[in-house]
Amino acid sequence: MSIIKHKKQIYITSQKADSAPPLGTILGNIGVNTANFCIQFNSYTKNLPTYFKLAVFINIFDNRTFEFSIKPPAIG
Numbered sequence: 001m002s003i004i005k006h007k008k009q010i011y012i013t014s015q016k017a018d019s020a021p022p023l024g025t026i027l028g029n030i031g032v033n034t035a036n037f038c039i040q041f042n043s044y045t046k047n048l049p050t051y052f053k054l055a056v057f058i059n060i061f062d063n064r065t066f067e068f069s070i071k072p073p074a075i076g
Helices: 023-028 034-044
Strands: 004-013 053-061 066-071
Touching: 004 023, 023 034, 034 066
Parallel strands: none
Antiparallel strands: 004 053, 053 066
8 A cells, every 4th residue: 555645736727737847847856757647637637628727636655656636627
């Protein structure tokens, strides 16, 4: 069982995660494979409009794996 080493909350526009700074710097400095995160995030948000700015909660484990969840955008 992995232990959560870091918790991050960042805002990312749907389908627009990119491993360049600032995201690459934030996640890369704590050992996350940023390219892999971007692929997973962009795939997860592919059915959302590209103008949604999403609150993303990321748990980074001691073995450098991660999981993320997204707070649904406020509409209305």
